Amino acid sequence: MSAPPKLSSTAPASGASVRVPRVHAIARAWSELGETVAPLSNGAGRPLARTVKLILEPLVIRPVQNPHLAAASLTEDAARELTARITAAGADLAAAGEWFGVLKRARRALGITEGNPQERYFQRCFELARTEGRPTPGAPASEAIANETVQEIAQADGESVLARMRELLVDEEASAALGERLLSAWSQRTAGSETAIDSARVGAVLDACGARDATRDFAALLAERAGTSAAADLTGPGAARLLGLTEHETLAPPRLGATASKRELPLPFDRSIYERLFAALSGGVPADIGLDVEVIVTEEIARSAAAWELEAEHSRVVMVLGAEASHSLAPAELLRPTNAHRLLRDRWDREAYVRRVRRLPAGATGVPENIESDIRTVRQGYLRRLWVRLHGRELRGQVTDAAELWDTLDGILRSVIMDQRHRLKTALGRDLEGAA
Template sequence: MSTVHTRAEAALPRGLLIAQAWSGLGDAVAPLSNAAGRPLARTVKLILDPLVLRPVLNPRFAAGAVGIEHVDALRDRITEAGPVLAATAAWFLVLKKERRRAGITDGNPQDLYFQRCFELANTHGAPHPDTAARRAAAVLAEVHQQDGPTVGGLRDFVTGHDAELTRLLDLAWTHPPVPRRAPGPVRPSDFLATCATKPDRARFAALVADLAGSRGAADLDQPGVARERGLTDLDLPARPMVGLGASKQSLPKPFDRSIVERLFAAVTSAFRDSLDDVPALVRQEVSRSAGPWQLAEETGRVVLVLGWEATAALVDGPSGPAGGATARLRLRWDREAYVHRALRMPSSVPEGVRAAVDGVREAYQRRLWVRVHGRELRHDDITADELWDVLDGVLRSVILDQRDRLRSALERQSAGGPL
């Protein structure tokens, strides 16, 4: 009698395998676990995936469902890392204790310390009573005691100057800047044809001088246009609020963010020492929010126009010369197996897995805006020579995000749950 192997028998849900292996590590990893004893989502994202399983180097561990022939290898990888993971959990408790003692409130401890704790565990093993506090204090100092504005300083400033900042917002949005230069002879497609291999600096400079970026934003104040670009959920961009709090996990789309939300990522990043002081940072952001593309510099605005034109190929097919930016971005997109798999999935897949692939151009534009905005805050203009790396890097980031969403959906499907 022949044996028929079903899909469920040929592979097992990755999430289930991780949870099973994790449960074998016992209470030693409880600080990295949720109430059900499973690894926290951040434990998987920040420790297990990049530092233990390493799916980029071990693609057999990358899919939502792991082939039956690789199940033992995945479990063994987590089990073998058990001592280091236990030491990581112990270091996390030490760092949290030192954080409380120092009165530190900035940032999420898991985001800030998980990978540092894994590093401590690999270097020093489990915390030693004689040295643990000193080493934890050194890590906290490195993470938190850098120059530049802080979330606390940002919150204190906007709280004390709310009325003034509201007036400045009203004034900026009542009289927004309007580009007055006529179009020049250089088109964005002319530069895109060269930027991946031999960027034409003169053409890029001409686009900036001709205000091509500002003119490319002229229709964003028309009903539905900015929403179609993925930059807002509103029919028309609205004047932002000053705001007070923010969370990296739930930031609105770029044009829907408060002034505080627009600055939050920058003041919690490793590059905050390159930012202006809080009063200047906030007042500049108020002015920036009313500009074309809600950016302050024409160079960044040109980059947004170039990005939007280059990604038309992701939807409409290759355009321009084979070595140009549009064709190269399309080639990277076409190589992604997950794209083809997601397109075969029903449109009812939750969390917008299929919609994320269909809406790649909008997701790309949002990510590009965030990257350009961050560089503006650091006074780090994008040059013609850097432009291709920026365009290509943004697509890589979007692809990684969407791969994760698809993998999660497939894990739920393999477990027999609802998609």
């Protein structure tokens, strides 16, 4: 393995404390474990990116419980503590690497090819290391555990369902029939009505968020089909694009599709039928969704032609409420008077990086351009993430009611912020590593 980096490469300025790039502290701790963790290491002897993401961060360092270990640069004391935590987990990490080899052999024997083995197995390998100790390659007990684990993960992560779905969608006869069903559903599409929405009732529900029960007003919006009525506005030129749900001026039927990539998923309304299902099911298939992939695809075709491209009225109502509440995230907007507006604005304004981007002109903030753009257009990102959350809940048969409304609206913003913080920390970490 390559020589570990020094904990500090430069002397601090007078009166300043020494700071250690976090990536260097992790690399130094890892190098001390030697060849025992080779299966979890890259060619340079450092932990693989997935080792850091899936094992070290959530299971060893635990930055949520240890926020002093979460910064891109650490104090010397924090760097020593981080090193100690990784060193103390050395035996478990070595065993996890051995389990990874056993699980990969079981995967090959079972003929499973879908998905990245590191993504699928790293965390389970660490769990097996903690509960079973080191495996014995070739021993019946270890092989049985590996076979059972690989089969369980394959069932849980949706490999089999998505693979059969792809087979259906590439079959010429089946895809032709499904294509006709898709065009028929869109030809009969009723995206909404011109019925006026009771804005006072919408305001009452949002004002109750985080404060009091809004069951009665929420139920009234459902009864009035406010979500369906509001979808009429999405049919206007550029309306859905303004909300960040599509890149196109007008809505059009999706493709059936048969491929998808998590890194290159289009905006929600631009996704193929397969991409919509892939995004929702690749992380795990609920036990009660059923195994008839033709039924799943057919239901998704119907959903794509419905108002807001969502099946349930409660989901559509939540989209209306989210669209209204998220106005508070746009800096040029006057703050609406409801509690939801105030609470979302307060959470967003508490972020120092947000205040910096708002205060300085574009390109002068020191924030990477893609993240800066996401901050300035956060409302669109918020609504995209809300749609994805509601779509996934529908596939799992979950209802978002009045009791869960505020947790959902607030949780989406927390998710947006955590994602941006992580991207900023990653970018800052790269800068520190390059400067050291």
